[in-house]
Every structure is written in structure tokens, then in C-alpha cells.
Amino acid sequence: YQVTEERTIGLSMNALRKVSRRIHLGDGMEMELNGGTMDFTLRSSIERQFQCMLLEAQEEVLPTINVEYPVFIEMDVSIFKEGVRDAAIVANSVLFEVNPDEMVISAEGDTERARIRIFKDSESVKKFVVTKSCSSKFNLGYLVSFLHSSYVSDRVHIYMGDKNLPLRIDFPVEDMRLTFYLAPMEL
Structure with missing residues (x-):
């Protein structure tokens, strides 16, 4: 994968779930930020494209859960x-x-x-x-x-x-x- 800069984005988990359900074993996937959308391209013997609108992201650092599990x-x-x-x-x-x-x-x-x-x-x-x-x-x-x-x-x-x-x-x-x-x- 290739990343040119670090960015925080907001993406609907529901939208991401819908796209992820369409990924098949062996598919190649490309994700690209395109203005106000995240574009997903899935490639196998065919090419499928999905576009999801970005949401306003709140930069919130979540606490790390440090638990000793038995x-x-x-x-x-x-x-x-x-x-x-x-x-x-x-x-x-x-x-x-x-x-x-x-x-x-x-x-x-x-x-x-x-x-x-x-x-x-x-x-x-x-x-x-x-x-x-x-x-x-x-x-x-x-x-x-x-x-x-x-x-x-x-x-x-x-x-x-x-x-x-x-x-x-x-x-x-x-x-x-x-x-x-x-x-x-x-x-």
C-alpha cells in the first residue's frame, strides 16, 4: 500500500460494512480519498467501484484498554x-x-x-x-x-x-x- 500523508477521516461504519461484504477472497482493493468521498475499487476478473461520503471526523484519542486476560x-x-x-x-x-x-x-x-x-x-x-x-x-x-x-x-x-x-x-x-x-x- 502507499500513503502520502497521515489524515484522520470520518467514515460510516454501516457504509464500510456494506462495501466489505462485497469483497471476495482474492479480490484486490484500492481505497482513495477523493474530495469528500472515499472511493473503493475492487478488482478480480471484473472491476467494481463504490463511493462513500466522508463524515466530519472528531479527532479523539481513545484510551488503551490494558487488561490481563487469563x-x-x-x-x-x-x-x-x-x-x-x-x-x-x-x-x-x-x-x-x-x-x-x-x-x-x-x-x-x-x-x-x-x-x-x-x-x-x-x-x-x-x-x-x-x-x-x-x-x-x-x-x-x-x-x-x-x-x-x-x-x-x-x-x-x-x-x-x-x-x-x-x-x-x-x-x-x-x-x-x-x-x-x-x-x-x-x-
Whole structure:
């Protein structure tokens, strides 16, 4: 990528989400500031162009969240995505339970239940560090929306603690990462 100067811009997350849903594996993407718009060009065997109006940006430095998480898991994003999507067909919330041997993703609706077990020695799991067993419940709507951004990486980093710590999900990309935080729900 090529950057000529550092700038702060405002862009609607909804607009960015709509464009990101149109990106396919193997597409090349070019982003260019053009006056009051951000122009996206997606290239594969065809070329697709999208233009999003810029919003007035407030330059606000967000505080860094420094939390020691007792759980760190790195896995193939496809496995995590499938587990969350499986849970989403039966309920609006999901329970993550992690012990030194596995991560369990479970959801319970009025008439259905889902339980997905991801074992630490699975070839899809790259790192599995658990200093303390933990369980927390999260809103599936937000998790599913976070996963719309998972196309940027083939891996996901999951940081978790007990019910008083937010879930942190990172999608690593070269020297950067896309990070989401989600507050837990009451168990």
C-alpha cells in the first residue's frame, strides 16, 4: 500500500460494512480519498467501484484498554466463525466456556440447543493459553456483526476472562490488527 500523508477521516461504519461484504477472497482493493468521498475499487476478473461520503471526523484519542486476560486462543477464523454461526441459529446469546483442554461455544433457545467444542490440540488451533478456566455470556448479534470483518484475516485471536472482562477479538493483518471489544452479559 502507499500513503502520502497521515489524515484522520470520518467514515460510516454501516457504509464500510456494506462495501466489505462485497469483497471476495482474492479480490484486490484500492481505497482513495477523493474530495469528500472515499472511493473503493475492487478488482478480480471484473472491476467494481463504490463511493462513500466522508463524515466530519472528531479527532479523539481513545484510551488503551490494558487488561490481563487469563485466556488467549489463536485459531483459524473459519472455525470460530462456524461455531458462532451455529450458535446464532438457536439463540440470541452465546456462552463461551474455556478450560485448559477446550473452548466450548454453547447457546440455548426456547426449543433448541447448540454446543460446539473446539479442542486445544485441533489442527485449526494455533495457540491455546489458559491460566484460569473462564466462562462468559455474550450477545450473538454483535459477535455475528464483528465476523463480517473476518475476511481481512485467516486467523482470529480471542482474549477472554470471566464475566467482568470484555471479550477481545483481533483479526491480525500483517503488521496491523482489527480489534473488537464486547462487554459480557449477565449469566
